[in-house]
Amino acid sequence: MKFNLIKTDGNARACLLETNRGLIHTPVFMAVGTVGTVKAMSPDELKEIGAEIILCNTYHLYLRPGHEIISSLGGIHKFMNWDRPILTDSGGFQVFSLSALRKIEEDGVHFKSHLDGSMHFIGPKEAMEIQSLLGSDIAMVLDDCTPYPSTYEYAMNSLYRTIKWAAQCKALQGKEQALFGIVQGSLYEDLREKSIEELVDIGFDGFAAGGLSVGEPKKEMHRMIHFTASLLPTDKPRYLMGIGELGDVLNAVEAGFDMFDCVMPTRNARNGTLFTSRGKISIKREEFKSDRGPLDPDCECYTCRNYSRGYLRHIFLSKEILSMRLNTIHNLYFYFNFFRNMRKSIIEGIFTEFKTKWEAIL
Ligand SMILES: [Zn+2]
Numbered sequence: 001m002k003f004n005l006i007k008t009d010g011n012a013r014a015c016l017l018e019t020n021r022g023l024i025h026t027p028v029f030m031a032v033g034t035v036g037t038v039k040a041m042s043p044d045e046l047k048e049i050g051a052e053i054i055l056c057n058t059y060h061l062y063l064r065p066g067h068e069i070i071s072s073l074g075g076i077h078k079f080m081n082w083d084r085p086i087l088t089d090s091g092g093f094q095v096f097s098l099s100a101l102r103k104i105e106e107d108g109v110h111f112k113s114h115l116d117g118s119m120h121f122i123g124p125k126e127a128m129e130i131q132s133l134l135g136s137d138i139a140m141v142l143d144d145c146t147p148y149p150s151t152y153e154y155a156m157n158s159l160y161r162t163i164k165w166a167a168q169c170k171a172l173q174g175k176e177q178a179l180f181g182i183v184q185g186s187l188y189e190d191l192r193e194k195s196i197e198e199l200v201d202i203g204f205d206g207f208a209a210g211g212l213s214v215g216e217p218k219k220e221m222h223r224m225i226h227f228t229a230s231l232l233p234t235d236k237p238r239y240l241m242g243i244g245e246l247g248d249v250l251n252a253v254e255a256g257f258d259m260f261d262c263v264m265p266t267r268n269a270r271n272g273t274l275f276t277s278r279g280k281i282s283i284k285r286e287e288f289k290s291d292r293g294p295l296d297p298d299c300e301c302y303t304c305r306n307y308s309r310g311y312l313r314h315i316f317l318s319k320e321i322l323s324m325r326l327n328t329i330h331n332l333y334f335y336f337n338f339f340r341n342m343r344k345s346i347i348e349g350i351f352t353e354f355k356t357k358w359e360a361i362l
Contacts, residue, residue, distance in 0.1 A: 001138070001178040001205055003237055009351040011229065011256040014343045017237060019137050019178075021077070022052060022084045026237065026258035027346075029244065029339045030055045030087060031332055032266060035064070036080045039266055040328040043082045049301065049329065050336040053085040053137075055261045058130055059094030063113050063120075067133040075135030087261075088136035090127040090169075090182075093210070093242070096145040104144060106161065124168035132174050140208065141169040143182040148214045155186035163198045170202050178205035180239060186211060187220055189227055196231045206237040209257070213243045222251050229255035246275075246338060247362045250355045253342060265335045269327035272316045275334045279361055283327070288313040301333035302326075 002018040017024040031038045031046065033054045038046055046054070056076060061067060070079050077083055092109070095102055099111035108123025122130075127142035142165045146158040162184045173179045181199035185191030199207060209228045212221050225240065229252070232238050237259055240252045244262020252260070265275065272283045276296035281288075283295075291309035303312070303326040315323040338358075345354035 003206075003235060005234065007347045009346045009349050010254065012253050012346045012351045013256055013258060014346040015237065015258055019085045020176075021137055024052045024085060025340075025343060027249075027253050027339055027342055028052060028259050029249075029335050030259065030261040031335075032057075032261055032263045033080070033082075033086075034263075035060045036070075036076065038328075038332075039270065040324045041266075041332070043080070045329060046082075046332070047084070049333045050340065051084070051332070053087060054082065055087045055089065056080075056134070056136065057094055058088045058091035058127070058134065059098065061088075061134060062091060062122075062130050063115055067130040071133040071135070075133075077135065085137040087138040088131045088134055088140065089241075090140040090142040091122055091130065092127070092140075092142050093145050095122060096147075104161070106164075108142070108165075109144075124165040125172060128169050128172040132172075132177065136177065138178045138180060138206070139169075139173075140180050141166040141182055141204075143184060143210055145214075146184050146186045146211045148186065148211075148216045150186045152188055152191075155184075155188055155191055158186075159184050159191050159195055163195065163202075166199060166204075167202050170204065180204055180206040180208050180237075182208045182210040182241070183228055183232075184211045187216060187224055189224075192224065192228050193231060196228070200233060204236070206239060206259075207232050208239040208241050208259075210241050212240070213248070218248075221248070225252050225257070226255040229257055232256070244335075247359065250342075250358060250362075253346075254351070254355060265331035266328055269331040270324045272323075272327065274327060275331055277361070283309065283313050283316050285313070295330055296334070299330065299334060299337070301330050303330040303333075 004016040007014045015026040031054050034057045073079050095111045098114045101112040103110045110121050124142050131139040143162045144158045181204035183195045185195045238257045239259035240257040244264045277298040288309040294304040345351045
């Protein structure tokens with residue numbers, strides 16, 4: 001993967017990542033395809049609205065159908081018919097957030113499947129082996145996700161485990177796959193700094209910040225986002241994991257982050273919460289019953305070009321499958337368009353205006 005820094009505006013960056021499966025213009029939003037599908041969307045629809053890279057969850061694919069089956073069916077791209085870049089997480093985060101029972105040891109983590117209660121083990125070797133068989137373009141190191149709040153001592157021990165695992169993952173990196181390191185350290189600046197120093201020493205194709213948006217106050221999260229970004233190498237992509245609320249994205253782009261993922265646009269779409277250029281709306285509200293206008297008059301997506309709010313409300317309340325599809329098309333289009341315009345504002349040197357304008361709307 002080749003990294004090009006195109007333009008900076010303050011600390012905000014517009015970059016271009018060149019991969020064997022296509023270009024990625026940053027800041028970029030990665031739609032989440034948890035089990036190998038971005039819910040309710042076909043790959044062609046995703047491409048049409050401008051998706052350049054998607055994220056798949058290793059934990060889910062490992063448990064079902066299993067990485068070996070996916071490999072035998074030609075790898076994750078062929079399996080799901082998506083020929084653009086895919087980033088896989090290491091599975092660590094889901095082990096920590098979904099499995100009922102987990103036991104962290106020095107060499108990895110034992111956990112119980114949330115599907116059938118079976119016991120499993122993932123260490124650095126397993127995380128790399130699974131991601132290698134899936135065949136993603138960007139793999140993530142296995143990290144120990146430090147919960148919030150954590151004592152300094154706990155955060156430090158967890159960080160050292162993450163660093164050790166990162167080095168083990170790096171040693172197993174294949175030629176065809178980029179590998180990102182993950183910065184931990186909870187809300188302790190010296191630990192974050194230490195984490196970055198060690199990861200830079202090991203050497204990665206990109207750097208991600210983990211352990212944020214895990215329950216800490218927003219102000220603390222933003223402080224740590226700025227602090228972390230200020231120490232990361234400038235010649236590698238920077239990925240802020242799991243954060244996709246647009247107000248937070250604006251802050252993180254201002255700090256210098258390039259890549260984002262979040263289930264928010266897709267999950268909200270299925271729940272009838274839609275993003276518009278005038279703020280969020282809930283499509284089920286009575287006021288939209290006989291509204292003939294589009295969801296968002298400023299949006300050019302398929303949904304907004306063809307359907308009224310009255311219709312979208314009706315099919316949402318009727319629990320029609322098409323409702324999830326049309327809402328998802330709109331919300332993802334809105335996100336991709338937001339990111340495209342944000343990138344444009346950086347290139348034109350007016351990111352601050354862009355940020356101020358959107359902060360008044362969001
Ligand atoms: Zn739309």
